[in-house]
Amino acid sequence: xxxxxxxxxxxxxxxxxxxxxxxxxxxxxxxxxxxxxxxxxxxxxxxxxxxxxxxxxxxxxxxxxxxxxxxxxxxxxxxxxxxxxxxxxxxxxxxxxxxxxxxxxxxxxxxxxxxxxxxxxxxxxxxxxxxxxxxxxxxxxxxxxxxxxxxxxxxxxxxxxxxxxxxxxxxxxxxxxxxxxxxxxxxxxxx
Amino acid sequence: xxxxxxxxxxxxxxxxxxxxxxxxxxxxxxxxxxxxxxxxxxxxxxxxxxxxxxxxxxxxxxxxxxxxxxxxxxxxxxxxxxxxxxxxxxxxxxxxxxxxxxxxxxxxxxxxxxxxxxxxxxxxxxxxxxxxxxxxxxxxxxxxxxxxxxxxxxxxxxxxxxxxxxxxxxxxxxxxxxxxxxxxxxxxxxx
Amino acid sequence: xxxxxxxxxxxxxxxxxxxxxxxxxxxxxxxxxxxxxxxxxxxxxxxxxxxxxxxxxxxxxxxxxxxxxxxxxxxxxxxxxxxxxxxxxxxxxxxxxxxxxxxxxxxxxxxxxxxxxxxxxxxxxxxxxxxxxxxxxxxxxxxxxxxxxxxxxxxxxxxxxxxxxxxxxxxxxxxxxxxxxxxxxxxxxxx
Amino acid sequence: xxxxxxxxxxxxxxxxxxxxxxxxxxxxxxxxxxxxxxxxxxxxxxxxxxxxxxxxxxxxxxxxxxxxxxxxxxxxxxxxxxxxxxxxxxxxxxxxxxxxxxxxxxxxxxxxxxxxxxxxxxxxxxxxxxxxxxxxxxxxxxxxxxxxxxxxxxxxxxxxxxxxxxxxxxxxxxxxxxxxxxxxxxxxxxx
DNA sequence: GTGTAAGCGAGACGGTACGTCGTGTCTTGGA
DNA sequence: TCCAAGACACGACGTACCGTCTCGCTTACAC
Numbered sequence: 001x002x003x004x005x006x007x008x009x010x011x012x013x014x015x016x017x018x019x020x021x022x023x024x025x026x027x028x029x030x031x032x033x034x035x036x037x038x039x040x041x042x043x044x045x046x047x048x049x050x051x052x053x054x055x056x057x058x059x060x061x062x063x064x065x066x067x068x069x070x071x072x073x074x075x076x077x078x079x080x081x082x083x084x085x086x087x088x089x090x091x092x093x094x095x096x097x098x099x100x101x102x103x104x105x106x107x108x109x110x111x112x113x114x115x116x117x118x119x120x121x122x123x124x125x126x127x128x129x130x131x132x133x134x135x136x137x138x139x140x141x142x143x144x145x146x147x148x149x150x151x152x153x154x155x156x157x158x159x160x161x162x163x164x165x166x167x168x169x170x171x172x173x174x175x176x177x178x179x180x181x182x183x184x185x186x187x188x189x190x191x
Numbered sequence: 192x193x194x195x196x197x198x199x200x201x202x203x204x205x206x207x208x209x210x211x212x213x214x215x216x217x218x219x220x221x222x223x224x225x226x227x228x229x230x231x232x233x234x235x236x237x238x239x240x241x242x243x244x245x246x247x248x249x250x251x252x253x254x255x256x257x258x259x260x261x262x263x264x265x266x267x268x269x270x271x272x273x274x275x276x277x278x279x280x281x282x283x284x285x286x287x288x289x290x291x292x293x294x295x296x297x298x299x300x301x302x303x304x305x306x307x308x309x310x311x312x313x314x315x316x317x318x319x320x321x322x323x324x325x326x327x328x329x330x331x332x333x334x335x336x337x338x339x340x341x342x343x344x345x346x347x348x349x350x351x352x353x354x355x356x357x358x359x360x361x362x363x364x365x366x367x368x369x370x371x372x373x374x375x376x377x378x379x380x381x382x
Numbered sequence: 383x384x385x386x387x388x389x390x391x392x393x394x395x396x397x398x399x400x401x402x403x404x405x406x407x408x409x410x411x412x413x414x415x416x417x418x419x420x421x422x423x424x425x426x427x428x429x430x431x432x433x434x435x436x437x438x439x440x441x442x443x444x445x446x447x448x449x450x451x452x453x454x455x456x457x458x459x460x461x462x463x464x465x466x467x468x469x470x471x472x473x474x475x476x477x478x479x480x481x482x483x484x485x486x487x488x489x490x491x492x493x494x495x496x497x498x499x500x501x502x503x504x505x506x507x508x509x510x511x512x513x514x515x516x517x518x519x520x521x522x523x524x525x526x527x528x529x530x531x532x533x534x535x536x537x538x539x540x541x542x543x544x545x546x547x548x549x550x551x552x553x554x555x556x557x558x559x560x561x562x563x564x565x566x567x568x569x570x571x572x573x
Numbered sequence: 574x575x576x577x578x579x580x581x582x583x584x585x586x587x588x589x590x591x592x593x594x595x596x597x598x599x600x601x602x603x604x605x606x607x608x609x610x611x612x613x614x615x616x617x618x619x620x621x622x623x624x625x626x627x628x629x630x631x632x633x634x635x636x637x638x639x640x641x642x643x644x645x646x647x648x649x650x651x652x653x654x655x656x657x658x659x660x661x662x663x664x665x666x667x668x669x670x671x672x673x674x675x676x677x678x679x680x681x682x683x684x685x686x687x688x689x690x691x692x693x694x695x696x697x698x699x700x701x702x703x704x705x706x707x708x709x710x711x712x713x714x715x716x717x718x719x720x721x722x723x724x725x726x727x728x729x730x731x732x733x734x735x736x737x738x739x740x741x742x743x744x745x746x747x748x749x750x751x752x753x754x755x756x757x758x759x760x761x762x763x764x
Numbered sequence: 765g766t767g768t769a770a771g772c773g774a775g776a777c778g779g780t781a782c783g784t785c786g787t788g789t790c791t792t793g794g795a
Numbered sequence: 796t797c798c799a800a801g802a803c804a805c806g807a808c809g810t811a812c813c814g815t816c817t818c819g820c821t822t823a824c825a826c
Contacts, residue, residue, distance in 0.1 A: 007824065008824070009768080009824080011822080011823070012770090016771095033308070035308070038813070039813090047772085048771095048774065048775090049814085049815095050772070050815085051771080051773085053815085109307035112303060112304070113306075113307035115365075116300035117223060117225040117304055119365065155375060155379055158375050158379055162379075165352070165355070166349065166353055168356060168359065168363065169352055172307065173317050174317070184346060185349065199792080199793075199794090199800050200800035200802070201790065201801050202791075202801090203803095207803085230780090230782085239804045239806095241803075241805095244784085245801095245803090391797065392795070392796045394798095395798075417690070419786055419787085420786075420787070431799090431800085432798075433798065435789085440788095495688075495689035497745065497746075498683060499682070499683065505747075512746060540761055544735040544761075547735065548738040550738060550741065550742050551737055551738035551741050552734065554688065555688075556688075566728060581773075581774050582775030583774075583776040584775090584776075584818060586776070610808085611809085612807065619778090620777085621779060622780095622810095623778085623779095623810085627775095627777090
C-alpha cells in the first residue's frame with residue numbers, strides 16, 4: 001500500500017484528507033447525511049472541491065471512511081478465553097454496542113438511509129460495519145455451544161439475525177435502545 | 192371529524208390524486224425512490240406541479256400514501272379461531288409478508304431511507320405500516336400462550352422484536368428473504 | 383346604458399367594482415403596477431377572483447379605469463373666454479398638471495411601463511389620458527394664434543409635442559418637474 | 574482599477590456572455606421584452622441558467638448591456654468643425670437617431686418600461702443611453718449660439734428637453750417618428 | 765538547478781430539480 | 796345570474812447541488 005506512491009509530482013496533502021473526514025463526520029452527525037452538501041464539507045475543511053474528488057468518488061465513500069475510522073476503533077472483541085459465562089459476555093458486548101448506538105443513532109440512521117438508495121454504499125456499510133459485529137456474535141454463540149452453554153441444535157444463523165434484528169429494528173423505528181435490553185436478549189438466548 | 196368536507200370552493204379532483212399515487216408508486220417501484228423526481232411524477236400523471244403540492248407536502252408523503260393504500264389491502268389477519276397450530280399460523284403469516292417483501296423490497300428500502308431523515312415520516316411509517324404488523328404477531332403469541340402452545344414465561348415483547356427484527360435486518364442489508372425463513376423462525380419460536 | 387340591464391338572475395354588485403378599483407389603485411400607487419398581482423387585489427377587495435374577471439379582462443383595464451376616474455376629475459380646462467394672456471393660461475394649466483405629476487409620478491411611470499408591452503393598454507392610456515391633455519394645449523395655442531398672441535406660422539402640432547415632450551421626458555427619466563418649468567415653457571412658447 | 578482581473582479560479586467564458594447578449598437582443602427585438610423568458614434565452618445561448626445569473630442579476634441588465642453595445646456603436650457625433658450650418662447638423666443628427674428608433678422602437682419601449690419599475694435600471698439607461706445623446710444636442714446648440722446662428726438668450730436646457738421630448742413623447746405613445754420630423758424640429762429651433 | 769508532473773485553491777460551467785408564484789379558467793354550493 | 800372559495804393547467808421564476816472543467820500557483824522528485 002505504501003508501495004504505490006508514484007513519487008512523481010506534488011504529493012497529496014494528508015492533512016486535507018483528515019480535515020475532510022473530520023468535517024464530514026461532524027456535519028453528518030449534526031444534520032444528517034442527506035442535509036450535508038459537498039460544497040459545505042469542502043468549505044468547512046478549507047479545501048477545494050477537486051481535492052475531495054481526488055480522494056473519494058462520492059460523499060458516501062468519504063463519510064463511510066470517516067465513520068468507520070471512528071467506529072472500528074471502538075469494537076471490542078469479547079475475550080473468548082475468559083471463563084466468564086457466555087451469556088455475560090454476550091450481554092456485555094451488546095451493552096457496549098448500545099452505548100455507541102445512543103450517541104451515533106442519528107448518523108447510523110443516515111447510513112441506513114443512504115444504504116437503501118445506494119447499493120454500493122449498502123455493500124460497504126454491510127461489509128465494514130454490520131458484518132464484523134454480526135461475526136462476533138456468531139463466534140460467541142458457537143463458542144457457547146462448544147462449551148455446552150447453549151443447546152447444540154440452536155440455529156446459530158437465525159439467532160444471530162434475531163439478536164441484531166432486535167436492536168436494528170428499534171433503531172430504524174426511532175425507538176430507544178435501553179441498556180437493559182442487552183440483558184433481556186442474552187437471557188432469552190441462553191434460556 | 193370524518194365529515195369535515197368544506198364544500199366551499201371547487202372540490203379537489205380525486206382523479207388527480209389517484210393518478211399521482213399510481214404514477215408515483217409505479218415509478219418508485221421501477222427506479223427507486225431517490226431516482227424519481229417530482230417533475231417526472233406530475234408529468235406522468237398529467238397534472239400540474241401545484242396540484243401535487245396542494246395534496247402532499249413532500250414526495251415522501253405521496254409515495255407513502257400510495258404504498259399504504261396498496262399494502263393495507265394485503266394484510267391478512269390470521270384466524271385465531273381456527274384450530275390450526277399457532278406455529279403454522281405464524282409461519283403462514285410470515286410467508287405472506289415475505290411474499291410482498293420480495294416485490295416491494297426496494298420501495299420499502301426507500302421508506303426506511305426516508306424515515307431516517309424525516310421523523311414525521313418515520314412516525315407515519317411506523318404507525319401505519321410497521322406497528323399493525325407487529326401487533327398481529329404480538330396477539331398471535333399471546334393467544335399461543337393462553338392455549339398452552341407457548342411457554343408462559345416467554346418475553347412476548349422481545350420475541351415480537353426478534354421476529355420482525357430478523358427480516359427487517361435482512362431487508363435493510365439487502366439480503367434475500369427466503370420463504371423458508373418463515374418456517375425457521377416459527378420453529379425457533381415454538382421450540 | 384341603463385337600458386342594457388338583462389334583468390335576469392342576480393344583479394352585479396356595484397360595491398365590488400368600487401372596492402376593486404380603490405384597492406387596485408392604492409396598491410399600484412404604493413408598489414407600482416408590475417408588483418401588484420391580481421390575487422392581491424381581489425383579496426384586498428374581499429372579492430372573488432372571478433368577480434374581477436367578470437368586469438375587466440385584464441389588470442391593466444381595471445387599473446386604468448380606476449386611475450382615469452380619479453385623474454379626469456382633476457383636469458381643468460383653461461377658460462378661453464377670459465382676458466388673461468394665453469401665456470399665463472398655459473403656464474397655469476401646466477402648473478396644475480405638474481402638481482398631480484408630483485403625486486402620481488410613480489403610477490404614471492407604471493402606466494408608461496405597461497403601455498410599452500401592452501399595445502391595447504397603450505392605446506387606451508393615450509386616448510383617455512394623454513390625448514385629452516394634449517388637445518387642451520393645442521386648442522390654447524390655436525386660440526393664442528387667432529388672438530395674435532402667437533406667431534401665425536408657429537407649427538402648432540410640433541409645439542404641442544415640445545411642451546408635453548418636455549415634461550414626459552423628465553418624467554420617464556425620473557427627474558423632478560419643478561413648478562418653475564411651467565413658466566419657462568410658457569415663456570419660450572410665447573417668446 | 575481596469576486591471577482588477579482576479580485571475581483566481583476558472584475565468585469566465587467570454588463566449589457565453591457574447592452568446593447570451595446576442596440571443597437576448599434578438600429575442601427581445603422579435604417578441605418584445607416581456608415575452609422573452611430567461612429560460613428561453615439560456616436555452617437559445619446553449620448556456621446554463623446559473624451562468625446567466627453569474628453575470629447579470631436580471632433580464633433587464635442583460636438586455637440593456639446587449640443593447641448598449643449595439644447602440645453605442647452607432648452614435649455619431651456631428652462634426653462641429655465643419656462649416657455646415659448648425660441647423661443642418663442638428664437635422665442630420667436627429668435623422669440618424671430616428672432611423673435607429675424605427676428599428677429599435679420596441680426594444681426601447683421595453684427599456685422605458687423596465688426603467689419605470691426599476692430605478693437602478695432607470696439610472697443606467699439614462700446615463701448610458703439618454704444622457705449622451707442629450708449632451709450632443711446641448712453642445713451643438715451652444716456651439717450654434719457661439720457662432721451666432723442661435724439667439725444668445727435661448728434657454729439651452731429647455732430646448733434640449735423640447736427636442737428630445739418631442740420624439741420620446743411620440744415613442745412612448747407608439748406614434749411613428751417620420752424623418753421629416755427632424756427637419757421640422759431643426760427649423761423651429763433655428764427660427 | 766532546472767524541468768516536469770502532480771496537487772491544490774478558486775471558482776466557472778452544463779445540467780437537473782427544486783418549491784413558489786401568478787395567470788386566466790373552471791367547478792362547486794349557496795344567494 | 797352572480798358570487799365566494801378555491802382547485803386547476805401552465806409556465807416562469809431564482810436557488811441549490813452535482814460532478815467536471817480550467818486557470819495560476821505550489822510543491823517535490825529526477826535529471
